[in-house]
Amino acid sequence: MARTLPDPFTADSNLECREIGDGNLNLVFHITDQNSDKSIIIKQALPYAKVVGESWPLSLVRARIEREILQEEYRLCPGMVPEVYHYDDDLALTVMEDLSDHVIMRKGLIEGTSYPLFAQHIGEFMARTLFFTSDLGMNQQLKKEKQGRFINPDQCKITEDLIFDEPYRIAEKNNYEASIEDEAEALRTDGELHLEVALLREKFLTHGEALLHGDLHTGSIFVTPESTKVIDPEFAYYGPMGFDIGAVIANLLLNYASLPGSIKDSQALQEREAMLLDMVRDVWTEFESRFRALWVNDLVDPMAKAPGYQDHYVQKVFRDTAGFAGAKMVRRIVGLAHVADIDTIEDATERERAQRTALAIGKALIKSNRRLNTIGELLDTVSTAVSALKS
Amino acid sequence: MARTLPDPFTADSNLECREIGDGNLNLVFHITDQNSDKSIIIKQALPYAKVVGESWPLSLVRARIEREILQEEYRLCPGMVPEVYHYDDDLALTVMEDLSDHVIMRKGLIEGTSYPLFAQHIGEFMARTLFFTSDLGMNQQLKKEKQGRFINPDQCKITEDLIFDEPYRIAEKNNYEASIEDEAEALRTDGELHLEVALLREKFLTHGEALLHGDLHTGSIFVTPESTKVIDPEFAYYGPMGFDIGAVIANLLLNYASLPGSIKDSQALQEREAMLLDMVRDVWTEFESRFRALWVNDLVDPMAKAPGYQDHYVQKVFRDTAGFAGAKMVRRIVGLAHVADIDTIEDATERERAQRTALAIGKALIKSNRRLNTIGELLDTVSTAVSALKS
Numbered sequence: 082m083a084r085t086l087p088d089p090f091t092a093d094s095n096l097e098c099r100e101i102g103d104g105n106l107n108l109v110f111h112i113t114d115q116n117s118d119k120s121i122i123i124k125q126a127l128p129y130a131k132v133v134g135e136s137w138p139l140s141l142v143r144a145r146i147e148r149e150i151l152q153e154e155y156r157l158c159p160g161m162v163p164e165v166y167h168y169d170d171d172l173a174l175t176v177m178e179d180l181s182d183h184v185i186m187r188k189g190l191i192e193g194t195s196y197p198l199f200a201q202h203i204g205e206f207m208a209r210t211l212f213f214t215s216d217l218g219m220n221q222q223l224k225k226e227k228q229g230r231f232i233n234p235d236q237c238k239i240t241e242d243l244i245f246d247e248p249y250r251i252a253e254k255n256n257y258e259a260s261i262e263d264e265a266e267a268l269r270t271d272g273e274l275h276l277e278v279a280l281l282r283e284k285f286l287t288h289g290e291a292l293l294h295g296d297l298h299t300g301s302i303f304v305t306p307e308s309t310k311v312i313d314p315e316f317a318y319y320g321p322m323g324f325d326i327g328a329v330i331a332n333l334l335l336n337y338a339s340l341p342g343s344i345k346d347s348q349a350l351q352e353r354e355a356m357l358l359d360m361v362r363d364v365w366t367e368f369e370s371r372f373r374a375l376w377v378n379d380l381v382d383p384m385a386k387a388p389g390y391q392d393h394y395v396q397k398v399f400r401d402t403a404g405f406a407g408a409k410m411v412r413r414i415v416g417l418a419h420v421a422d423i424d425t426i427e428d429a430t431e432r433e434r435a436q437r438t439a440l441a442i443g444k445a446l447i448k449s450n451r452r453l454n455t456i457g458e459l460l461d462t463v464s465t466a467v468s469a470l471k472s
Numbered sequence: 473m474a475r476t477l478p479d480p481f482t483a484d485s486n487l488e489c490r491e492i493g494d495g496n497l498n499l500v501f502h503i504t505d506q507n508s509d510k511s512i513i514i515k516q517a518l519p520y521a522k523v524v525g526e527s528w529p530l531s532l533v534r535a536r537i538e539r540e541i542l543q544e545e546y547r548l549c550p551g552m553v554p555e556v557y558h559y560d561d562d563l564a565l566t567v568m569e570d571l572s573d574h575v576i577m578r579k580g581l582i583e584g585t586s587y588p589l590f591a592q593h594i595g596e597f598m599a600r601t602l603f604f605t606s607d608l609g610m611n612q613q614l615k616k617e618k619q620g621r622f623i624n625p626d627q628c629k630i631t632e633d634l635i636f637d638e639p640y641r642i643a644e645k646n647n648y649e650a651s652i653e654d655e656a657e658a659l660r661t662d663g664e665l666h667l668e669v670a671l672l673r674e675k676f677l678t679h680g681e682a683l684l685h686g687d688l689h690t691g692s693i694f695v696t697p698e699s700t701k702v703i704d705p706e707f708a709y710y711g712p713m714g715f716d717i718g719a720v721i722a723n724l725l726l727n728y729a730s731l732p733g734s735i736k737d738s739q740a741l742q743e744r745e746a747m748l749l750d751m752v753r754d755v756w757t758e759f760e761s762r763f764r765a766l767w768v769n770d771l772v773d774p775m776a777k778a779p780g781y782q783d784h785y786v787q788k789v790f791r792d793t794a795g796f797a798g799a800k801m802v803r804r805i806v807g808l809a810h811v812a813d814i815d816t817i818e819d820a821t822e823r824e825r826a827q828r829t830a831l832a833i834g835k836a837l838i839k840s841n842r843r844l845n846t847i848g849e850l851l852d853t854v855s856t857a858v859s860a861l862k863s
Contacts, residue, residue: 216677221632224677225625232623234616241612246775275778282775283785286607286615289678384637384673387666394674 089119089166105132105418106139106315111179120181121166126173126315132417140235143315144173149230150314151177153292157209161202162311180310183303190299190336191343191422193353195306200360202309203302203329204367211322212375214292217385217394228289233318236295237286240316244412245282249275257415260433264440265415277447281404289319297328298409298420299336323401326368330402331409331443333361334463335420338410338438342426358460365402365456369395396454403453403462407446410439441466480510480557496523496809497530497706502570511572512557517564517706523808531626534706535564540621541705542568544683548600552593553702571701574694581690581727582734582813584744586697591751593700594693594720595758602713603766605683608776608785619680624709627686628677631707635803636673640666645808651824655831656806668838672795680710688719689800689811690727714792717759721793722800722834724752725854726811729801729829733817749851756793756847760786787845794844794853798837801830832857 090096095115100108107127113120126144130137148170154162163178189196212218214227247255249268257265268274294301295316303310337357344350376391385391413420414436423439426432445466446459453459481487486506491499498518504511517535521528539561545553554569580587603609605618638646640659648656659665685692686707694701728748735741767782776782804811805827814830817823836857837850844850 216674221677222625222629225623225628229620229623229625232616232620234613234620237616238613250774272779275775276780276784279775279778279781280784282773283607286612287680289680382673383641384666384670387670388663389667390670393667393671 089121090114094119105130106143111181113179120179122163122177122179124175124177141173143233143236144175145170146231146233146236146317147313147315148175150292150294150317151175153214154206154210154294154311154314157213158206161206161309162314180303180312183305183308183310185300186302186304186309187299187332187336187421189304190333191339191425193344195356196304196309196360198307199304199309200363200367203311203364204369204371206309206311207297207322207325207329207368208371208375210294211291211325212372212379214319215290215322217382218375218379219381221382227292228319231292231318233295233316236316237318237320240295241282241286243416243418244408245278245285248412248416249278254417255415256417256419258433258436260429261414261436261440264437268411268415268440268444271444274444274447277404277450278408281401281408281447281450284321284401285324285405288321291319291322293317293320293322293325294328295320295324297325299329299332300420321401321405322398323403324405326365326398326402327405327407328409329364330361331406331413332420332422333357333364334406334442335410335413335439336422337361338442339422339426339435341438342423342428342431342435358463361463362456362460365399365459369399372398399456399459400450400453403446403459404450407443407448407450410443411447414439414443438467438470441470480512481505485510496521497534502572504570511570513554513568513570515566515568532564534624534627535566536561537622537624537627537708538704538706539566541683541685541708542566544605545597545601545685545702545705548604549597552597552700553705571694571703574696574699574701576691577693577695577700578690578723578727578812580695581724582730582816584735586747587695587700587751589698590695590700591754591758594702594755595760595762597700597702598688598713598716598720598759599762599766601685602682602716603763603770605710606681606713608773609766609770610772612773618683619710622683622709624686624707627707628709628711631686632673632676634807634809635799636669636676639803639807640669646806647808647810648806649824649827651820652805652827652831655828659802659806659831659835662835665835665838668795668841669799672792672799672838672841675712675792676715676796679712682710682713684708684711684713684716685719686711686715688716690720690723691811712792712796713789714794715796717756717789717793718796718798719800720755721752722797722804723811723813724748724755725797725833726801726804726830727813728752729833730813730817730826732829733814733819733822733826749854752854753847753851756790756850760790763789790847791841791844794837794850795841798834798839798841801834802838805830805834829858829861832861 097113097115099111101111108125110123112123126141128141129135129139148165148168151162151165155164163180165175165177167176216224294311294314295318296313301313303312337354340350340353344353423435426435442463445462449462488504488506490502492502499516501514503514517532519532520526520530539556539559542553542556546555554571556566556568558567607615685702685705686709687704692704694703728745731741731744735744814826817826833854836853840853
């Protein structure tokens with residue numbers, strides 16, 4: 082079908098098609114014209130999860146949602162998501178810009194690449210997409226209509242179960258090594274933790290603040306040192322802003338936790354660790370400064386000018402960010418879907434150490450989220466959790 | 473068309489049709505068969521607000537929403553809403569049970585009638601409708617689908633503007649007597665109040681906890697001393713539970729504020745005032761005890777069993793109730809739509825006194841909502857506000 086598209090190919094194109102993996106839920110094809118340098122991506126949603134099979138059916142509505150969100154994000158942040166060239170909602174299929182000159186950020190981080198512009202880029206992306214789809218930045222009536230178009234019950238249910246439920250009980254889909262059974266057991270019996278997870282779950286289920294990407298981990302971000310492109314918004318829905326920001330921070334911290342398992346030189350390790358923690362700090366501060374600037378310049382809700390409200394709002398988003406970051410770290414260690422940063426550590430002892438580090442940070446962020454006020458305090462919480470583990 | 477319905481009329485029915493008023497947004501017809509004691513109500517939504525005219529267009533989707541909500545509420549609380557006999561969504565029309573043996577509760581309260589079972593009834597109604605449409609009492613995925621069906625942007629926008637915006641600024645639709653211009657001015661310049669209203673507005677806009685009635689004032693409730701029937705759920709949408717409970721309490725307190733203007737005997741006044749405040753207390757306690765019982769027996773979300781979460785949840789609903797009650801009182805004095813309890817006080821001085829009392833209570837509840845913990849504290853806040861006004 083690529084040949085029938087108006088762009089970028091012609092009748093003379095010599096097309097080559099290659100299936101490229103993209104996780105659990107979709108087929109992705111990379112199509113190049115051997116007679117030119119032109120190429121496209123075709124992504125088609127599957128009606129079931131590859132990891133489980135046809136016994137886990139999935140609605141194809143997510144393909145329409147992903148395509149519309151890409152178009153919306155492109156409008157708000159041109160150049161930060163792939164351009165949509167063509168789509169067919171009946172086939173659950175989208176034809177989009179090929180980003181083969183970028184790499185998946187998780188892979189880049191694992192390989193030790195640095196992305197000095199990433200925090201600015203993702204801060205800009207999150208500030209603009211979250212602000213302009215919220216009641217702060219758009220007409221409230223139109224926002225409700227948009228919320229209705231992106232209600233996404235199937236995808237949300239996956240997130241609800243995998244992040245905010247199964248890691249805290251015995252569940253078939255949980256997935257962890259026997260060596261950390263003590264940690265898994267502790268997660269199931271920690272009442273203080275359960276209360277905080279229940280509160281975060283409630284926010285995820287009920288707080289329709291902004292149109293989230295919904296799955297903004299480093300596997301959903303294509304990068305080069307100069308460019309950042311966000312992909313795969315099929316989990317998009319109206320939820321709490323901190324869920325997206327927390328996803329970015331959680332995945333930087335998961336990479337941070339993996340570093341001792343992959344860098345042997347202690348000086349190099351220290352530098353890379355400091356760089357990751359700086360990225361965490363910068364992601365928040367770049368987001369916050371841009372979000373506050375949009376509030377000053379593009380606010381459409383007159384009541385939001387109430388004295389103190391902006392600070393109150395930013396504090397809420399920050400605390401949610403911390404809590405969601407923690408929940409996302411925990412689930413990547415004991416839940417169904419892991420991260421390559423940690424799973425690819427070959428040495429079992431080092432891998433286990435990384436898993437325990439990630440869990441310690443995750444639990445500390447979950448437990449402290451409602452008390453944290455600054456990104457400095459969040460980073461202190463991280464280092465305290467890591468130190469406690471070493472002692 | 474009534475004659476063509478399968479029930480309750482026959483070809484021999486001798487039908488009489490009378491238009492009966494119902495506020496701003498609909499036509500309502502009362503149709504009786506002169507040959508039997510059978511009767512029905514036909515309600516048809518208008519595509520504009522009567523009070524403003526065709527320049528304020530309204531979506532007719534609300535008729536479908538009202539009809540579906542009545543059916544849903546009837547399923548959850550049989551006997552507490554009118555039964556739907558027939559509907560035509562294209563005509564925005566619903567044929568339903570005639571409740572002419574009941575009176576509108578606002579009218580009953582103004583006439584001094586007592587409703588000793590009301591608090592139990594409405595407590596039961598709110599506990600069941602709010603619990604079973606929330607993530608606590610139904611599957612989260614189905615809840616999201618339901619949320620999508622009742623997104624109701626037009627009706628929500630009316631509420632957002634009339635309750636959480638216009639009373640706090642100069643707005644064309646505001647409506648108050650010149651004698652309280654000082655109060656209206658104070659509402660426009662009170663930064664502490666604006667912050668709390670902005671926070672309540674945010675909850676109304678973003679917290680999709682349960683399928684609300686959305687307009688649960690005493691004009692939306694038909695009563696006899698033995699029976700309570702909730703009508704007019706056309707403002708239904710997924711919002712914060714406290715918005716419905718706060719509506720009931722606000723309207724009891726508006727009647728309370730009106731009493732000195734209509735009861736001259738001081739002993740009788742004192743007794744009636746005490747009865748109204750007892751109703752406020754009972755509405756909350758009847759709701760809370762039933763809601764907690766449902767939590768114990770009908771919870772579908774395992775994470776909600778986290779220790780302390782039920783108390784935390786109930787506290788949140790209570791604080792929201794207080795804040796929304798306050799916001800609803802304020803808007804009924806200075807905003808577009810007033811209440812007959814106060815507007816029908818003939819003596820201008822007494823009417824003004826009632827308006828100032830309602831505003832004092834409303835502002836006190838808004839300002840204190842995030843600190844209140846018990847219904848006793850809420851009632852203390854009310855009496856402190858009233859005392860301060862007298863001194």
